[in-house]
Structures are given as structure tokens and as C-alpha cells.
Amino acid sequence: MSAEPVRVLVVDDELSVLQVLCENLEDCGFEVSQAHDGEEAVRMIEQADVRPHVVITDIIMPRQEGLETITELRAKYPDIFLIAISGGGRTKSADFLQLAARVGADAVMPKPLDIDALEKTVRELVS
Amino acid sequence: MPTRLLVIDDDETDRMAIRRYLTRPDLDYEIEEAAMGGEALEILSRENFACVFVDYRLPDMDGIALLRELYDVDTDSMPCPFVMLTGQGSEGVMSDALRWGASDYIIKDNISADTLRIALAKAREVFDLKRTRLQMEEKLRHAQKMDAVGQLTSGIAHDFNNLLTVILGNTRLLERRLAPEKEDIDREDLARKVKAIDSAARRGAELVRHLMVFTRQRELIQNVTDLNAAIEETSKLLKRTLGEMVDVRFTGARGLWPVFVDTSQFDNAVINIAVNARDAMPKGGKFVIETSNIAVDGEYASSHGEIAPGDYVLVSLSDSGTGMPEGVRQRIFEPFYTTKAAGEGTGLGLSMVYGFIQQSGGYVHVQSEEGHGTTFRIFLPRYIAEVQEAAPSLKAKEVAGGTETILVVENDRHDRAAAREILQGMGYRTLEAASGDAALKALSEEKGAIDLVFTDIVMPGKVNGIDLAKAVYNDYPGVKVLFASGYARDAMPENRRVDDRVLIGKPYNKDTLAAKVRQILDERERYHVG
Numbered sequence A: 001m002s003a004e005p006v007r008v009l010v011v012d013d014e015l016s017v018l019q020v021l022c023e024n025l026e027d028c029g030f031e032v033s034q035a036h037d038g039e040e041a042v043r044m045i046e047q048a049d050v051r052p053h054v055v056i057t058d059i060i061m062p063r064q065e066g067l068e069t070i071t072e073l074r075a076k077y078p079d080i081f082l083i084a085i086s087g088g089g090r091t092k093s094a095d096f097l098q099l100a101a102r103v104g105a106d107a108v109m110p111k112p113l114d115i116d117a118l119e120k121t122v123r124e125l126v127s
Numbered sequence B: 001m002p003t004r005l006l007v008i009d010d011d012e013t014d015r016m017a018i019r020r021y022l023t024r025p026d027l028d029y030e031i032e033e034a035a036m037g038g039e040a041l042e043i044l045s046r047e048n049f050a051c052v053f054v055d056y057r058l059p060d061m062d063g064i065a066l067l068r069e070l071y072d073v074d075t076d077s078m079p080c081p082f083v084m085l086t087g088q089g090s091e092g093v094m095s096d097a098l099r100w101g102a103s104d105y106i107i108k109d110n111i112s113a114d115t116l117r118i119a120l121a122k123a124r125e126v127f128d129l130k131r132t133r134l135q136m137e138e139k140l141r142h143a144q145k146m147d148a149v150g151q152l153t154s155g156i157a158h159d160f161n162n163l164l165t166v167i168l169g170n171t172r173l174l175e176r177r178l179a180p181e182k183e184d185i186d187r188e189d190l191a192r193k194v195k196a197i198d199s200a201a202r203r204g205a206e207l208v209r210h211l212m213v214f215t216r217q218r219e220l221i222q223n224v225t226d227l228n229a230a231i232e233e234t235s236k237l238l239k240r241t242l243g244e245m246v247d248v249r250f251t252g253a254r255g256l257w258p259v260f261v262d263t264s265q266f267d268n269a270v271i272n273i274a275v276n277a278r279d280a281m282p283k284g285g286k287f288v289i290e291t292s293n294i295a296v297d298g299e300y301a302s303s304h305g306e307i308a309p310g311d312y313v314l315v316s317l318s319d320s321g322t323g324m325p326e327g328v329r330q331r332i333f334e335p336f337y338t339t340k341a342a343g344e345g346t347g348l349g350l351s352m353v354y355g356f357i358q359q360s361g362g363y364v365h366v367q368s369e370e371g372h373g374t375t376f377r378i379f380l381p382r383y384i385a386e387v388q389e390a391a392p393s394l395k396a397k398e399v400a401g402g403t404e405t406i407l408v409v410e411n412d413r414h415d416r417a418a419a420r421e422i423l424q425g426m427g428y429r430t431l432e433a434a435s436g437d438a439a440l441k442a443l444s445e446e447k448g449a450i451d452l453v454f455t456d457i458v459m460p461g462k463v464n465g466i467d468l469a470k471a472v473y474n475d476y477p478g479v480k481v482l483f484a485s486g487y488a489r490d491a492m493p494e495n496r497r498v499d500d501r502v503l504i505g506k507p508y509n510k511d512t513l514a515a516k517v518r519q520i521l522d523e524r525e526r527y528h529v530g
Ligand SMILES: Nc1ncnc2c1ncn2[C@@H]1O[C@H](COP(=O)(O)OP(=O)(O)OP(=O)(O)O)[C@@H](O)[C@H]1O
Pocket: B272, B276, B277, B280, B319, B321, B322, B323, B324, B328, B332, B333, B337, B338, B339, B340, B344, B345, B346, B347, B348, B349, B350, B351, B374
């Protein structure tokens, strides 16, 4: 492993979820930043000096659907790893996680999230 | 199997003609006939037909009236296909016939084998098509309902999974920070994590409660509630949850009347309305809650829709948001009605608010102006302490009995026995009479022994309670009278009204009867009756 810490951007509209995820990922030794929705996430990446290695994004969010965010990031930044997380879509029959994988997520994880599994996934993707 | 037809016509020649036209060796029709509408309805209540031909002119009712008897407005359907037979030039009848469920019509002058057979085929086809359409619609409605249920469950699942993520994420943090090798333990940090777990779990419980309220599996827990106190509490929470962009204000009227509601459901209602307000103010704004007492009179009532006159506590909740068009305003209380994107609204918020208000005997009125904002006015009936609360104080005094003699006059055997039991239990001596006449007889026989006549007002026979009292007042100075009545005072005819002080309403209980008896025996004067 290089000396450079792994940079992770977490995107979730639920504040309490966002906070607990960030804190856990920090405990794991990652360098963590947060965004409350897809638009903010895209803006942050565009403006940042250094891009995150991994973006973890929730799929249901106001303003910019997680799926759109994934599609957009995949197109603009093919080198960023994308993890989609979801607590189950509110729309019937559509399985959002499957959709997320189809539009380019490198990994998908259902909520409630297993923190250890999330950490493992992040490490596996960047290694 | 033959195809069964019914012909309703009072003219026998016409019936015969139809029968003749429809009879052909290659067609297997079984034709039943009726001359009157009533007779036809009777037959139709028992049997079904492939088609019914009905003449517009019938002796006992016209053909339209007959159709209307059978037409089901809710499903827009008839039990079987109908063809109306009308005279030339009666367009009104034809369109009415179709309006009330007939599938086709024939002008009587044009009746022939061909027109009958064509009408028969057409009517059956139209009828079948319509029935298929109704079935499809029913299926669609069912599917929509299932869809709605699906959306509800997946919405709840989504919220729950988020809460569980918070809980599990925090327990993981605690675990790491409490690990044995950790040296410096930041107690404040730990306390924050515990708090986060606690509030996530509570929100989960709240969510379940919402769901239960919605599916009506949980009864209302109604309490006498001070809405000002309830809103005060909730508005603190709102200030936190609505974010800094929304200015939350609350002004409670002084001396606000109490109401009788399920307080936690009231809180939910306020929160639901507040969350909608926030959604309607994406750039922020004001959310103002006010309470006041309001006596709704007839005039106010008629200008505010269906609200019944009476005392109410009014809670008004206003936002300075986008407002909504009239078409939306009319539908907001429908379950699952939402204008929000899939995943953002279940459309259940206001339907729960509405359910709560209805169950509390209240009303809600919504005013909205596009571009300016929305005001919800909730009227909840004022709570007035029941009379029962006075009863314990009466009881506390321990009602005194006595040893006087009371004549119980009552035609109902059970009521009489009940009164006797109570009075004897209090120490009184009792005599009984089943009618006014019998009472008068007892009075004259027991000269001087009777202290009080306890009589029903309404009794069969020549002498009712009032007559009896008048006789007592005339002939037996010293003897008191107490009336019992099962009727409301105002329901009694003018000349049978008696003073409230000597009247006890049925059914009465032991304490009220005992108190009344003692009071009357102890009073000097007697009261005028009739
Ligand atoms: N204060 C308001 N201003 C403008 N529109 C409103 C307001 N309150 C309600 N509405 C409209 O009424 C609709 C129904 O509201 P309701 O609370 O029942 O469902 P929802 O908010 O869409 O979903 P949920 O409450 O389940 O998240 C909303 O979608 C919105 O269009």
C-alpha cells in the first residue's frame, strides 16, 4: 500500500446515515468527505484538487437521483470507483441496485449496511 | 340449451308478433312473456335472460322506470341486456333508455324478424363489451391498490433500512472506541453515539406506529389535551427538523380550551403538515402555528362547509410556500395522492391527518394560493367535563337514607322492582302500585302512612302520573311527589311538564334516586305541576 490515504466521498441525503458512515470510514483510516446529494457530489469532484478514489452513493435522493449521479460520474471519471448503496427503492418492481450495477457501479450494497463489508469492498476496489 | 328471452308488453298481439318473428326452426329461443312491469320485475328477480325486450308503455310503470329499478348506478350495469320498444319520434325515450342501461332500442313500427334479430345480437354484444370493460376496470383498481400497498411497504422498508444503518453504524463505532487497547476514552463522544442509536430506534418505533395508524390496527388513545403544550413541545422538534431556512413560529392563545384527542396523533398531524410546508418552501420561508378558541355559529358554519355549530379549538398552520392549484387542493387528503417524485412522497401524510381529525370529531379546512402559501385550519371540538365528574362528590357525601314510607307507582314490573330494591336498601318502607288508579286506592287505604309518592309520569289507564300528583296535592296535604320520566323534559307535552326539582330521569342510579328522595322529603314546599 502506498503512503497516500484512500480518499472516499460519501453521498447520502439522510444526515444521520451520512454522519455514521463517514465516521466509520474515518476510523478505518480513509480520508473522508461528504455530500448531501448527487449535484453537490459532482460539483465537489469537479472543483477538488485531488479526486476521491471511491464514491459511495445512496440511490434515493432528492434533486439528483443516485442513478443519474452514477451514470454521470461513470462517463466523466472512468477511474473513480463507484459503490451504490440503497435501502430498497420506493418504486415498485424496480430493483435499484441492479440498475445501479447496469449503469456502471463497481459494487452495490444493500442497507442496512454492514460496515465491515463496506470497508472490505473499498479496500478491494482500490488495491 | 335454448336461449331464453323475456318480452314485456301489455298488448297480447304485439307479444304474439314478436314471438312469431323470433321463431324459426334453426333458432332455439325460449320466450317468456310478461304483461306488466311489476310482474316482469318479479320474474327478473328470479331468473336471468339472454335478452329482455321491454315496451315503453306499460300499464303500471313506464319502461324507463323499469330500467331504473334494475340499473345499478355504482357499477353502471344491468343484470342482462335490454332492448327498449318505443313509438315513432320518441328520441327522448331512446336516449333515456340508453342512459338507464338499455343496450339498444327498436321503433315499434319497424319491428320485423330482421330488426328484432339485429337488435338482439347488438344488445348482447354491447352488454358483453361493457361487462368486460367493467371487469377490466375492477382489475385495474385492484392492481392500483396493490401497487399502492407495494409502494407503502417499500417506502417503510427504505426508511427502516436507513435507521438500522444508523444503529449498526454507531454500535460499530462504539465497539471500536471501547476496544480494550483504546487508552483515552472520550465519554462525550460515546454519549453522542448512544444518543444517535436511541433516537434512530425511537424513530423506528414511530414509523411502526404510523403504519399501524394507517392500517387502523391501533386504537386511538384519547386524552384531555392542552394543545398549546403539545404544540410547544412539537415546535421545538420542528425547529430542528425543518432546518435553518424555515422560520418556525408558534403563538398559543391564552386560556385555550382543552380538547379530547390522541395527543401523539395530533403531534403526528402537526409534523406531517410541517414537513409538507418545508417541501413547499425549497428556498426557505415561514411556518406559523396559531391556536384560538372559536364558537362556531350557524353563519360561520355555512361559510365553512360542513362544520357543525359549537365550541372548537382552532389550530391554524400556515406556510409561505408554493401553494397549490385548486385541482391538487381537492385531492390532498386522498391516500397515496402525491405530486412528489417517486421515492420522495408516499402520499400518506395528509390522509393520516384527515383520519385523525375525523376520528376526533373535528374538521379541516385548507386554503391555498399559488405563489403565496397554504393554510390548514383544524377545528377540534372543545372538551367539556362530563357530568359524571359531579357524581363522585355526591357519593362522597354518602347519601342519607330514611325510614319514611314511599309509594312506588310504576306500570313496568322491572322498573318497579328496581325502585323498591333501592329504596328498601336505603331503609325506607315501600308500597307498590301498578297504575294511577291503584295508587289512589292505596293512598286512601293507608291514610296518613304514606310520606312520598314516587310515580312514573306516563302510564296506561285513566290516571297518569300528573293526574295522580294533582289528586295527592289536593287531597293529601303533607304527602310529597317525585316523578320519574324516560322522556327528555322538552319532549313532554306542555301540560305534563313538571318542575325539574321533583323529576328524575330514567334510567336513574341508586345515588341519584336516594339523593332526590331525601331532598324532597326534607323540603317544606311542594311544587306546582301541569
Ligand atoms: N403546504 C403545502 N403546500 C403545497 N402543496 C402541498 C402542501 N401540503 C400538501 N401539499 C400537496 O399535497 C400532496 C399530498 O400531501 P401528503 O402529505 O399526503 O403526501 P406527500 O407529502 O406527497 O407524501 P408523504 O407525506 O407521504 O411524504 C403533496 O404531494 C403536495 O402536492
